[in-house]
Amino acid sequence: MNQVVHFGAGNIGRGFIGALFSKSGYHVTFVDLADDIINQLNEKGQYQVKLATDQQETMTITNVSGLNNMKQESDVIEAIKHATFLTTAIGPNILPRIAPLIAKGLTERVKSTDDKLYVIACENQISATDLLKGYVLEHLDQETAELLTGKVYFCNSAVDRIVPIQNNQGSLDVLVEPYYEWVVETKENIPSVDGMDIVADLAPFIERKLFTVNTGHAVIAYLGYLKNKSFTIDQALADEEIVQQVKATLSETGAYLTHQYGLDPEEHQQYINKIINRFKNSYLNDAVIRVGRSPLRKLGLNDRLVRPATEAKKAGLSYTNLAKAIASALLFDYKEDEEAVKLQAMIKEKGVSQVLKEVSGLEEDNEITQEVISYYNVLKG
């Protein structure tokens, strides 16, 4: 049986990527540091993926097992030696931490086989696999790095499926939305996996996804949080002001995307409408505090808020609603979120303007910065 090593046995790992591989006839070895999940994967060897619909259709995911990367390093290396795919869905900030072990696995693998391995980071970040490759190369000597050529392929990807935080007392089962899209960039003839779409150029796909699904999601999460910290996304969308703000923001990202990639405006509008309907799914129970998580990452230069704003500005397009979205992200002060706590401490110590410079790469005299600050003061009240 073909093998996959997947880092991150969380919501997307179990509810999306692992599930697709299992359904395509692969054995999936999940690698995670959460003992409870790893033990259950090994004891049960299966779990359920349940769709967030009226009927709650359920699929059983089999041929799964788990390894703890902190305690079973040599087993992970062995698994990498025998895999066809190595995937991650662990969070972009964690990639540097798993890179040393992946490097060890690749070092052993290229000594023992010429079989091809496809590495795909399934994270909400532009060029996540390239970033992972860079971290891995830092841990390889020149000779081993050269041996990867023609044997190990690093493919960027875009993943789309809403999987909320699970409310099921530590069970392995995962509730997911029915919709999914997984686009992988490669020119190689890679083994087919049900649900994986191959493209030669990912840029329009990842930007369309990140600057529509994730920008829209962030607007609802941050404005929703300001209205009620315990809102879910669908509850926030019951507020007409938030609906209008999401639509206005997605018109701005839409104008940039159509300008940049020559998308058909009508088709893109249908894509936006479909996504707003996905957000309204009340079965998902998706908390604004999950969607707003890690605001420092989300305020990054290349992420869902700042990049479309800077790109729209460059193209002479409107970015005022994106500036408002950035301002609302700066107000995310959820105490259980490490990055939110850090962000608020930075704002208190240095002021918004300096934070925008350090976190988002926006200079003080940038017109975007000035708009963000004026919205920040209005929203702060």
Ligand SMILES: NC(=O)c1ccc[n+]([C@@H]2O[C@H](COP(=O)([O-])OP(=O)(O)OC[C@H]3O[C@@H](n4cnc5c(N)ncnc54)[C@H](O)[C@@H]3O)[C@@H](O)[C@H]2O)c1
């Ligand atoms: N949930 C979604 O709707 C969704 C959709 C598309 C993409 N994504 C992306 O997928 C990635 C994962 O998101 P998620 O929602 O599944 O998060 P999650 O928190 O449910 O899963 C992350 C998993 O990684 C594990 N982990 C963390 N640090 C680790 C380490 N050092 N070593 C090993 N395991 C470690 C955690 O224990 C957890 O099981 C993120 O990049 C996210 O942006 C999420």
Ligand SMILES: O=P(O)(O)OC[C@@H](O)[C@@H](O)[C@H](O)[C@H](O)CO
């Ligand atoms: O995972 P994040 O923190 O980058 O973003 C939060 C949500 O917007 C995200 O998880 C979406 O649910 C997902 O990207 C849908 O495909």
